[in-house]
Amino acid sequence: MKANRSIVFRLILVISLWSGLIFIVVLGYNYHHSREVLEKELEKNAANLALSLANKVDAELVSVSKVTEGVAKALETADYDEKSLRLLLRETLEANPGIYGSCAAFEPHEFRKESVAYALYFFRRNGTTDAIRLDRSSGSLPYFYWDWYQIPFELGRKEWSEPYFDEGWGNQLMMTCSVPVFKGGKSAGQVRGIVTSDLSIESLTRLVSSTRILRTGYAALISRQGVILAHPLKQSIMNETFFSIAEERRDPGLRKLGQKMIRGESGFVFYKSLVGVKSWMYYTPIRSTGWTLAVIFPEAELMENITNLTMVMTVIGFLGIAFLCIAVFFISKSITSPLIALAGTSRKIAEGNFELDLPPIRTMDEVGVLTASFQSMVTSLKQYIRNLTETTAAKERIQSELKLAKDIQASLLPRIFPPFPERPEFDIYAMMRPAKEVGGDFYDFFFTDRNSLCFLVADVADKGVPAALYMMVAKTLLKSEGQRVGDPGKILCNVNNILAEDNENCMFATVFVAILDTVTGEVRYANAGHNPPLLVRSGSAAYVDAKHGLVLGPLKDSCFETGSLMLMPGDTIFLYTDGVTEAMNRDGEFFGDASVLETVGKASKTGAASIISSVGEELGRFTDGAEQADDITMLAVIYRGMP
């Protein structure tokens, strides 16, 4: 089955699909590539930002730890009593406004032998400094067991505590830096006590929190335990750890990320942020405390420009494809509409309407060329049909004229039977059945005097108009000479000489002419190359032994002998042309002499007319509808004798 989709439809389909596909590939590549470039750029920027933030935070912390270490160093190198210790701590506190409180705690028997513990804590209150003895505050664990004391003591090195809320100090997020004081220098390794500085990290977290990246991006701070210290989600600060969130989200990737952070690694990852937005994050450690600082860039905001650009490009692209389709539509319409018009016109032309004008040729493109060739075809066809019509008309005219000629030819032969009803001494009947074309057979009979009946059968050579004309001449001459001369041989001789006079084409006729004396029954005859006639006597037919002369026409001065035979009453003489013997059936077989003899012999008892009609019927049966090739002519005379 042929798809009946139009060229226009197919063009638009193919072009729009392909250009759409190419456009999508280009757009996709562009988006992807821009994203990659952006990502690389981002990583650099994020790292810079994170490191600078981390350095700021670190600087603050380092300054505090330096102060604390300075106090510890002082205690190690100089001999301090209680009074001078108080002075040192107060001065330290006063000199460092970032430090909220400072403590010096010692192993038992530091200043006095009887004192088991000594821990002096200086802190700020209402703009001034105050001091308390931690070893004397009741109801709490002895300070030896506190983390800020025990961990640096055991480890023998400086230690930052985990951030904590100090409720006594207005719920500020605090941290403590603890530095061990060694007896006899650090190399001796024996820890005498611990010096601490309390530090509010509010300013640090504010610094981090106040960092704004794009519109909703942010920076965050995570402790070395994974606790969230600074984050836009205020409620999660100090309440949640990276790991608790990972647990909550069942996100092993997040947990792994947290582990990396705690190990102090730095990196650049794409993940779903704690506020639930897909983001890029750069994280880097803060050396002094082992915290992690992270800067978070929300993807949507980063990609905003690219996304917007892509959207605009998509719109432009699809508008472009739409315009392309419209252009293709009009171009293909402009190609196919003349084709459709041409097809419509040619269909009408094919139906026979040649006067129709083809669509005008606008451009000499392929369609124009086709139209031009079509035009010339139509012109040639028109010319051809005109010629054919003329030829056909001419042929029809000739045909009708030939038909007329045939009718005239037939009308020249005597056709009224019985022709001589007042003459009972003989019975005569004749017929000529012409073949398709006008032909050259004829018969004739007439009285040359009161008792002499002349009858003849002739066959002019060939067919068509020349034969018909020749027949006319021959017939006229034979009748006039027959009536004038009265002897068959002489008649043929005279007619032959006239015909041979100007016979360039060598036309000729075969003639058998006979004259019956109706009184005696004598038949005198002469033959110019014709089939010998049959004599039928008592039911059997035999050839008349006629001396053959040359056919009539080609050679002047030919001689024709006159023969003679006597008819008894009841005898029949049967003349015919070769159209009878050579009548052909469908298998190409001739009717033949034998069949003629037999048929005529059988029919001889009846009248002349019935002899001829029975031969005719027999011929009809034999040929069985095969086309008649030659004229068929028969003439029968039955001699009855004088009454």
Place this chain on the structure above:
Amino acid sequence: MIIQTMKEGAGLVVTVSGRMDAVTAPEYEQKFEEMLSNGETDFVIDFEKLEYISSAGLRALLSTSKKIRNKNGKIHLANVCGNVREVFDISGFTGIFQVHGSVAEALAVIAG
């Protein structure tokens, strides 16, 4: 109808086979016109393989022989047999043509 020609000594032997009737007679005449214009004058026509001759065929035979004689040429027939012979006898053509029993005989007469 098939016409074959073969130069044999003094004359041109023309072998006519098939049917010579109103349809093929013009072809026969045309062939002889050609041969005459090629300068051939003496012909032996071999009718051995001729199956049938109609009055149109006879007329063509007459017409060509007249043209040959007008050019002082010779036309001899050979092997006229069967129903062609019958037609020749009835029409009296046997009397106006020189008819021989064989091609060799006819050629001998031409060479004569």
